[in-house]
Amino acid sequence: MRSAFLFSLALVLGTSSSWAALSSDAGSAVSFYRSRLSPFPSGQASRTALENSLQRSENELSFRARWNHKEYGLESNQVLRSIQVARFVDAKMATAILNSANTGALRLKEIPANTTLEITETDDMWAKVKLGALTGWIPLHHLKNRHDDTGVFLNLVETALRPKPEATTQALLTIPRLQRIVPLEITKSFLKIQYQGQIGYADITQFVSRADFASLAYHPKKNWFTVIYRNNDMMIGQKGEVIPLKEIQGFVTPMNKGIVISSRDFNGPQIRSRVEIIKPEAYAWGVSKVDGHGEVFWKRKNLLLEEKPSSPNTLTTDELLKREIYSVAFESKSSVRGVVSSEGVYRTDDGLTWTQVPLFGKQNLPVSIHPNGAWFVGAYKSLDKGKTFDPFIRWDKLALAIEQAYHRNPKILRLTQIEALPNSQVQISVDTGGNKVKLKSLIGDIRWSVVR
Structure with missing residues (x-):
């Protein structure tokens, strides 16, 4: 029963x-x-x-963000990230270009990691990209910034397009907010742009760009330098540099920076506020x-890839850029392989994670990478992309060159800068305790000559 x-x-x-x-x-x-x-x-x-x-x-994307020493929950359409003002990007991994912004959409083309793409449009989670004649969609988190990309400008408010770079002239038209603009020219306080067939000038203060996210910027004469902020059409460097934005040819932007583009909380971060994601x-x-x-x-x-926690000897780019950068070098302005000195020396092959070089401990040393492939860290040189290092400076030969040029012995010898020169030459700056002396030599030669 x-x-x-x-x-x-x-x-x-x-x-x-x-x-x-x-x-x-x-x-x-x-x-x-x-x-x-x-x-x-x-x-x-x-x-x-x-x-x-x-x-x-x-799909839904949101952020926990820190602003003014407090944490806030922000929707994805409230925060702009550097990848959203990029123009040229690389695929972070093997992925596919889809025919619509949907994970289940038709796969138009499979592409390998590091494929370069042009972004023409973005939303909170997707980028519309071009690869040759093909256009389609890729998730934003499958893409990474290129160091040689100066990006686009995006206006945070409705913006007047004026016939002259003067705020008093009558507007030709109004540009709706959040438009991606590639300027024809960057002038003092204005962008010269073309919009809907008309060429005019727009107030640069109403736009954000990759420059507003940058921790490092590339100048053809100054190489990479640490950035504090953008002031209108000028970049302000950590060491007091004031460099026209139009001369900058690349940026390194951390992934944990955001700019608020929509505010819903009077007591929270407002439009233009910079937040830490x-x-x-x-x-x-x-x-x-x-x-x-x-x-x-x-x-x-x-939808996001889980990041592996870094080991004590490894830093992510975001972790690294929270420190003061003493010196940094990349193989070229477009390469992600490079070396940095910041409370120790670290090298990277992918531009995302940095591994400490134990030889240099916690020292801050000048670094440089020569176009011929030689890497320099302090008095050491590497010919295998930073995997092993050997001394390249004979301090006695250096002291002899300075003594012969100035007829006195240097009090100290402290290396402060290394620069690559054409024809396989390298130039160094040395603090002698009373003067700063520049010397140059052929790579591999132990003899040095003073540069006057």
Whole structure:
């Protein structure tokens, strides 16, 4: 009798679609919510049941950000990131160009890592890109900035296009906010641009660009230098440099910087506020039907790649750029392979993670990379891209060259700068305790001559 009752009960429960939808084993239980904004789940169901009753998918990106020593939750359409004002980017990984901004869209072309693409449009999570004659969409987190990209300008407010670079002239037209602009020219306080067939001038203070995110900038004569901020059409360097923005040919921008473009909290960060992104979260939400609950929302997929925690001897670019940069060099303005000195010497092959070179401890030393492939760190040289180092300076020969040129012995010899010269030459700056002396030599030669 008991077994018959249990069998009947099993039949009743087995025919209940509500029970089927909500039943799950511990390993596959998924919480679902009444909406994406619900603070608490409404229940749980098996992933299989939710997939079988899936109605649609919706993507969501949000950030935990720090501003004015406090943390805030910001929606993705409130924060602009440097990748969104990039023009030319590289694929961070092997990926595909899709025919629409949807993870399930048709794959138009598979592309390998480091493929260079041109961005023509972005939203919170996607970039519309060009590869030759092909156009399509790629998730933003599959892309990485190029150091040699100066990017585009994006206006945060409606902007007047004027016939002259003067604020008093009557506007030709009004440019809607958040338009991607490639300027024809950067003039004093204005951008010369073409918009809807008309050429005119727009107030540069109403725009943001990669310059506003930069921690490092590249100048053809000064090489890479540390940036504090952009002041209208000028870049202000950490060492007091004031360099016209139009002369800058590249930027290094950390991924954890954001600029607020929409404010919803009077007490929180306002438009133009710079925030530190602590944690981005991106999910594909599934919308499924569950008996007794109607449409429910559940986190179907984490769209962001999980970053591996760095080891004590490895730093991410974001971690590195929080430090004071003493000296930095890349193989070229477009290369991501380089070396930096910042409380120790670190090298990178991918521009994303930096590994400490143990030989130099915590020293801050001048670094340089010669176009012929030689890497220099302090008095050491590497011919295998920073994997091993050997001395390249004979201090006795250096002292002899200075003594012969100035007829006195140097009090000290402290290397302060290394510069690459044409024809396989290298130039160094040395503090002698009373003077700063420049010397040059052929790479591989132990003899030095003073540069007067």
